Amino acid sequence: MARMHTRRRGSSGSDKPVADDPPEWSDIDADAIEERVVELAEQGHEPSQIGMKLRDEGVKGTPIPDVKLATDKKVTTILEEHNAKPELPEDLRNLMERAIRLRRHVDENGQDMQNKRALQNTESKIRRLASYYRGDELDEDFTYSFEVAVELLEAEEA
Structure with a gap:
């Protein structure tokens, strides 16, 4: 599949x-894995970080190569069941953080055309993702703007 904002191949x-x-060597109980997932989420880790920590550190010293195979649930599903799910989807949150950083940089350095373009591309990706999540993860009337992104991320951190 091709990349979104270039003419290069993916x-x-x-x-x-x-x-x-x-695998046989990873015989940890599914309940123990779920407890560890919720514990890591309460410590402030995002779902992708939780998966990497379980892969590297594991539960009780035994690595978990794949949470879905071990528990028949994805990390985000486990977090939903235990009411520990983040307010914003991880990919959208990361793009918003990047857009905020880029906007502040472009405001200070108005002559930086490369980062102006990067900001446009990032905001385009945010709008595309927002239309995907609208209604399920986001409000039905959600529209992206810099101010909205700042408010959402500040509210999430507080």
């Missing part, structure tokens, strides 16, 4: 190995 990566059940 990067191809390796696929995850096909597996229907977790």
